[in-house]
Amino acid sequence: MKRINLKKVIITGANGMLGTAIKKALSAQDVYAFSSNELDITCSQQLHKKIAAIQPYYIINCAAYTAVDLAETEQEKAYRINALAVQKMAQIADQYDATLIHFSTDYVFNGDAATPYTSNQETDPINIYGASKLAGEKAISQVNGNHYIFRISWLYAAHGKNFFNWVAGTDLEELNIVDSQTGSPTSALDVANFINHLLNNDPANYGVYHFTNQGEMTWYAFAKAINQKLDLGKNINAVAEFKTIAKRPAYSVMDCEKTGSIFNYSIPSISDGLEQVITLYKS
Numbered sequence: 601m602k603r604i605n606l607k608k609v610i611i612t613g614a615n616g617m618l619g620t621a622i623k624k625a626l627s628a629q630d631v632y633a634f635s636s637n638e639l640d641i642t643c644s645q646q647l648h649k650k651i652a653a654i655q656p657y658y659i660i661n662c663a664a665y666t667a668v669d670l671a672e673t674e675q676e677k678a679y680r681i682n683a684l685a686v687q688k689m690a691q692i693a694d695q696y697d698a699t700l701i702h703f704s705t706d707y708v709f710n711g712d713a714a715t716p717y718t719s720n721q722e723t724d725p726i727n728i729y730g731a732s733k734l735a736g737e738k739a740i741s742q743v744n745g746n747h748y749i750f751r752i753s754w755l756y757a758a759h760g761k762n763f764f765n766w767v768a769g770t771d772l773e774e775l776n777i778v779d780s781q782t783g784s785p786t787s788a789l790d791v792a793n794f795i796n797h798l799l800n801n802d803p804a805n806y807g808v809y810h811f812t813n814q815g816e817m818t819w820y821a822f823a824k825a826i827n828q829k830l831d832l833g834k835n836i837n838a839v840a841e842f843k844t845i846a847k848r849p850a851y852s853v854m855d856c857e858k859t860g861s862i863f864n865y866s867i868p869s870i871s872d873g874l875e876q877v878i879t880l881y882k883s
């Protein structure tokens with residue numbers, strides 16, 4: 601049996617949807633998990649103090665500003681959390697020789713493509729949220745320390761505030777769901793399991809990667825799948841567009857072939873990811 605060496609790991613934003621899943625998946629590691637209340641990543645003094653005291657092997661940043669529509673009017677706040685704080689985190693991580701694992705988004709792309717985006721394809725965000733996350737990516741890359749940036753998309757889980765839980769838990773019997781946006785709904789559990797694999801099998805091949813459940817569908821198709829698998833009996837109607845403050849990319853499917861190859865990892869399908877989340881939701 602292969603012996604796994606314990607590694608010190610800091611998780612920021614540990615009480616969020618992704619942070620909660622990763623914290624659970626890394627239970628075999630020496631984890632220091634901080635909620636956003638316990639560690640404000642926009643405060644460089646707090647960041648420096650924690651990292652200096654713990655001297656982690658990895659820093660996994662799950663703290664982020666994710667309110668896509670609100671970002672249009674809270675631009676300064678979005679950039680402060682998603683770019684400036686991330687830049688400082690990367691600098692401190694490099695200072696203490698820690699590997700930074702950071703999560704970005706499919707919203708760095710404009711959605712005009714017809715085939716899945718590769719990780720080296722041109723970025724062109726069409727909303728402030730996407731622009732702030734791209735600024736964070738660039739800031740990390742400029743520091744030139746050991747880092748992994750994983751672009752994820754349409755994240756959901758059996759816990760937290762997300763599309764899956766809304767469809768599953770709403771009292772509404774009829775739902776009008778947009779059918780003009782195509783992406784890859786991705787289980788936070790699958791992201792967390794992959795991060796656990798990375799920590800145990802790190803290829804030290806740093807850079808930008810894509811990680812999403814494999815396949816593509818619209819929000820409408822995803823809602824229908826949730827409705828059917830949970831036997832909710834809701835009426836799900838397709839609508840051409842849903843009025844939102846921020847623009848969303850019409851097509852944001854990402855090519856994960858490089859990730860599977862470099863990390864020697866088989867990424868689960870959308871269907872398999874959903875089945876696992878539904879099992880958790882029912883338990």
